[in-house]
Structure formats: structure tokens, C-alpha cells
Amino acid sequence: MGLTLVSIFIVSSFSAVLAAILVIAERVIANYGECTITINKDKHITLKGGCSLLEALTSEKIFIPSACGGKGTCGYCKVTVNEGAGQLLPTEEPYLSPEERKNNVRLSCQVKVRNDMDISIPEELLSVREYSCELVDIKDLTYDIKQFRMKLIEPADMSFIPGQYLQLFTPKYDGNTEEVYRAYSISSDPKDKGYAETIIRLVPGGICTTYYFQYMKKGNKVKLNGPYGEFRMSNTNAKMICIAGGSGMAPIKCILHHMKNTGSTREAVYYFGGNTEKDLFLLDEMKQFEKDLANFSFVPVVAKPEQGWNGEKGLVTEAVLRNEKDLSKAEAYLCGSPGMIDASIVVLKNLGMPEANIFYDKFS
Numbered sequence: 001m002g003l004t005l006v007s008i009f010i011v012s013s014f015s016a017v018l019a020a021i022l023v024i025a026e027r028v029i030a031n032y033g034e035c036t037i038t039i040n041k042d043k044h045i046t047l048k049g050g051c052s053l054l055e056a057l058t059s060e061k062i063f064i065p066s067a068c069g070g071k072g073t074c075g076y077c078k079v080t081v082n083e084g085a086g087q088l089l090p091t092e093e094p095y096l097s098p099e100e101r102k103n104n105v106r107l108s109c110q111v112k113v114r115n116d117m118d119i120s121i122p123e124e125l126l127s128v129r130e131y132s133c134e135l136v137d138i139k140d141l142t143y144d145i146k147q148f149r150m151k152l153i154e155p156a157d158m159s160f161i162p163g164q165y166l167q168l169f170t171p172k173y174d175g176n177t178e179e180v181y182r183a184y185s186i187s188s189d190p191k192d193k194g195y196a197e198t199i200i201r202l203v204p205g206g207i208c209t210t211y212y213f214q215y216m217k218k219g220n221k222v223k224l225n226g227p228y229g230e231f232r233m234s235n236t237n238a239k240m241i242c243i244a245g246g247s248g249m250a251p252i253k254c255i256l257h258h259m260k261n262t263g264s265t266r267e268a269v270y271y272f273g274g275n276t277e278k279d280l281f282l283l284d285e286m287k288q289f290e291k292d293l294a295n296f297s298f299v300p301v302v303a304k305p306e307q308g309w310n311g312e313k314g315l316v317t318e319a320v321l322r323n324e325k326d327l328s329k330a331e332a333y334l335c336g337s338p339g340m341i342d343a344s345i346v347v348l349k350n351l352g353m354p355e356a357n358i359f360y361d362k363f364s
């Protein structure tokens with residue numbers, strides 16, 4: 001037994017050292033020369049090969065979503081590589097569906113630029129920018145949720161679609177040895193173009209949330225890029241059922257600002273769930289939206305209410321079931337934990353809502 005363990009240890013160590021040598025050797029020795037990447041058939045960038053496709057695009061100020069800093073662990077950095085990507089790597093497989101593999105979708109942080117490539121990316125990613133900002137306000141919303149307001153310095157304004165998100169940069173700091181970006185939905189009023197606000201829940205041990213909660217102060221510089229994301233309000237006039245919890249408030253709040261700005265009279269009901277009353281926030285702002293929007297109502301729901309709570313009790317999905325009947329013509333906008341979203345989808349479908357009318361943003 002002891003001998004087996006020692007053998008396994010020796011073989012594993014040898015493999016790890018060999019892999020490290022190969023990576024270093026490739027960096028130092030391999031010379032791929034100049035490579036040209038053709039983007040969407042009409043844009044060409046030429047650079048020295050050897051870096052990842054994600055690094056190549058970032059160096060040209062083309063920002064692809066990437067929450068793990070290129071480690072191959074978030075699955076966000078998908079790009080269609082029509083030519084020149086080489087074999088699919090085992091590190092990519094868990095993040096790509098059979099359909100995506102068939103369509104040459106790859107993780108750009110795992111694909112190395114070794115030769116000329118032909119890639120396709122959504123046009124809207126070409127308008128994503130990196131912003132330098134100043135943190136001008138931090139507001140405590142609950143015991144573990146804060147709202148951060150950034151003034152955009154360079155560029156000085158941002159246009160985004162309500163529901164989209166941005167990526168906040170976190171540098172190395174005491175106890176953190178890596179630089180990362182993390183995705184957060186924009187919560188601010190879209191007409192407030194010189195600022196970006198987001199709502200962040202503290203994740204114990206989370207690199208980015210720890211940094212923003214413990215180290216960031218008013219006046220500090222912030223780097224972010226964006227906007228990203230497909231989650232957005234449709235152009236129909238269908239009744240909207242919004243369901244959110246925690247920092248899932250952010251994109252819904254942004255959509256409500258947009259509805260107010262455009263004088264929307266769409267019927268909308270917003271179910272916002274918390275475990276206790278301490279998990280609810282922005283209640284005054286929601287009351288104001290009820291006054292400003294002709295057909296909007298806000299329904300706070302508390303799972304474990306204390307005595308004196310007169311609002312909806314239980315899970316947010318139970319409140320939807322109690323209050324809604326036929327939702328076959330309605331649409332839903334869901335933001336929050338994967339568990340809450342999956343449970344909401346089941347309830348909404350049981351109330352007749354077609355799956356195609358359910359839009360969601362899972363905060364994992």
C-alpha cells in the first residue's frame with residue numbers, strides 16, 4: 001500500500017513537472033511568428049502568436065466575457081472559431097454543449113494562437129469598452145449586500161440595455177494572488193450615462209466581493225468593462241412577472257428605471273424574495289416606482305417572517321402561485337440563484353407560461 005502511494009506520488013510529480021516544462025518551453029522556444037485573426041470576415045488583427053485567443057483579443061481592446069481570468073473555469077469566454085483553432089481540449093469540454101461543439105464554439109482562453117484564425121463574435125461585443133472610473137458612493141443595503149456607484153472617467157459615458165451586466169476588475173491584494181474580473185448586473189438608471197451602479201452580495205472568501213467590501217473606499221479608482229449580456233426586456237406589451245432575490249434586484253431595478261423613462265404602461269408585478277425581513281431592501285424606491293409607473297406593483301415576500309409582518313410569506317414561488325392565475329400570455333424576468341430560477345420556471349410553466357416567454361439571468 002505504502003509503495004503504491006509513493007509510486008503514485010512520484011508519477012504525479014513527474015507529470016506535473018513535465019507539464020510545467022512543456023508550458024515554459026512552448027513560451028520560450030516556440031515561435032509561431034505573425035498570425036492574423038480575421039473577425040466576422042471584415043476585421044483583421046495581426047500579432048505575434050503564442051498567446052491565448054482571449055489575450056490576443058483583449059490586447060486589441062476586444063473584450064470577451066471572462067470571469068475566471070483565463071483559467072478555463074468559468075466557461076464565459078466562448079467564441080466561434082471557424083478556422084485555425086486546433087483540437088478541442090479536455091479543459092473546454094465541460095463548458096460546451098454538443099450543439100456548440102458542432103458549431104465550432106471554443107473557450108477563447110484555452111485556444112492558443114498558433115496560426116492564422118477566422119473567428120466570429122457577436123457584433124455587440126465589438127462595442128464593449130474598458131472604463132476607468134472613480135468609486136463615488138457605497139451604500140449598505142443589507143448586512144451582506146452593498147450598492148456601489150462609479151463615476152465613469154475614461155470613456156466618460158456608457159450606453160447599455162437595461163438588464164445587461166459589466167465586469168469589475170479586482171487586482172492582487174493581501175491574501176489574493178490573482179487578477180480577476182467578475183460579472184455584476186447594472187442597477188442604475190440607463191439615462192444616467194456618466195455613472196454605473198451595481199449591487200453586490202458578499203460571498204465569503206470571494207475574491208472580488210471581499211475586495212470591494214473590505215478594501216474599496218469612496219474615491220478609489222475602479223476598472224471595469226462592459227456592457228455584456230442578452231438579458232433584456234422584450235418589445236411586446238405582455239404582462240411582466242419579475243422574480244428576484246438578493247442582488248438579483250439589480251437588473252430588475254434597471255428595467256424599472258427604463259420603464260419610467262419611456263412612460264411604459266405595461267402591466268408588471270415584481271416578486272422580491274428574502275429569507276427574513278433583513279434581506280429586503282430598496283423598499284422605498286420600489287414604492288416610488290409603484291407611484292411613477294401606471295401598472296406596476298411590488299410584492300416583497302419573506303420566507304421566515306417575524307411577528308408583525310403583514311406581507312406575503314413563504315417562498316417567492318409560493319407567492320406567485322397564490323397571486324397569479326393564467327399566465328399563458330405573460331412574460332417572466334427572473335434574476336437570482338440557480339435554485340430560485342429553476343423553481344420559478346416550474347411554477348410559471350404550471351401557470352401556463354410558454355418557456356419561450358421566460359427570460360432569466362442566473363447568478364451562480
Ligand code: FES
Nearest residue numbers: 066072074075109
Ligand atoms: S475566461 Fe473563464 S473559461 Fe475562459
